[in-house]
Amino acid sequence: MATMKIGILGFGGLGQAAAHILTSKQEMEWVAVADQKGFAYDETGLEVKACQDSYRQQGSVGSLENIGTLSSTSIRDLMRQYPVDGYFLALPNLPNTFMGSVVREFIDAGWQGVLVDALKRTSAMEILLDMREELQAAGITYLTGCGATPGLLTAAATVAAQSYAEIHAVNVTFGVGIANWEAYRATIREDIAHMPGYTVEQAKAMTDEEVAKLLDQTDGILKLENMEHADDLMLELAGICPRDRVSVGGVVDTRNAKKPLSTNVQVTGRTFEGKISTHTFTLGDETSMAANVCGTAFGYLKAGLEFQQRGWSGLLTAADIMPKFVH
Known part of the structure; x- marks a missing residue:
């Protein structure tokens, strides 16, 4: 499998921890990130410290020179403009309908690839389950509940x-x-x-x-x-x-x-x-919440990418398949 180009949606504590985990991986390369106010993309790989400094000091990764873009529709703009194999949705699911609304944007844009979340609430996951047929028709491989618990x-x-x-x-x-x-x-x-x-x-x-x-x-x-x-x-x-x-x-x-x-x-x-x-x-x-959540999410993301390459799309949960270890 070629190096997987990975994006992270959300750059709070979980998103930043996910970025740190990817720095040690050879099979995945972190190239895209979005927060509420902007996004950044670099096909050669993003630097964690630079993204953190921009986020903390200027309020958004979109303020990064040359590779950042400020936007109130950051996820939509990033997803439509730049090629990424898969995204980890490190997003807060407040309200319950939020994750579903994000997925809707991917479907409506005709995007194809792999999405993985660390969703918690039963009622929020039920919204995604109602979108199973649409995800399959759109060519999106979606793995839900792939954190620590659920996951x-x-x-x-x-x-x-x-x-x-x-x-x-x-x-x-x-x-x-x-x-x-x-x-x-x-x-x-x-x-x-x-x-x-x-x-x-x-x-x-x-x-x-x-x-x-x-x-x-x-x-x-x-x-x-x-x-x-x-x-x-x-x-x-x-x-x-x-x-x-x-x-x-x-x-x-x-x-x-x-x-x-x-x-x-x-x-x-x-x-x-x-x-x-x-x-x-x-x-x-000794394993932190971030290690257990993000490590699991990327393991499922790798599994999802293998499914995607075989032409399988639709929605699965962490209880349906085994994650793959990301080297």
């Missing part, structure tokens, strides 16, 4: 389920440690939207000051239970178990890089001999 842990649960004749429960528990929440503003707002008493609309509308006040009240800790996470939909679609047997929750520490607890997925079922057992897959505490 890495959902795929692990799918493999672990093979030991059983029936799955009784899949429980995902995650711990996230972030030294500075402002590096992941959009991600933290998405987490707040899962808390009792908050809606997606309320979380999206919160100012940074309001978020900081809430975190002061909780000592920087967000405890999340029975989240609306697309792991349930993905495992149901894969035929593993009904969605009501899947639960997701966790703890996010917004003031310490160390995870407050180990991230794991437990799959409980009945074997063909009639025995009840539980498989547990635990992520190493």
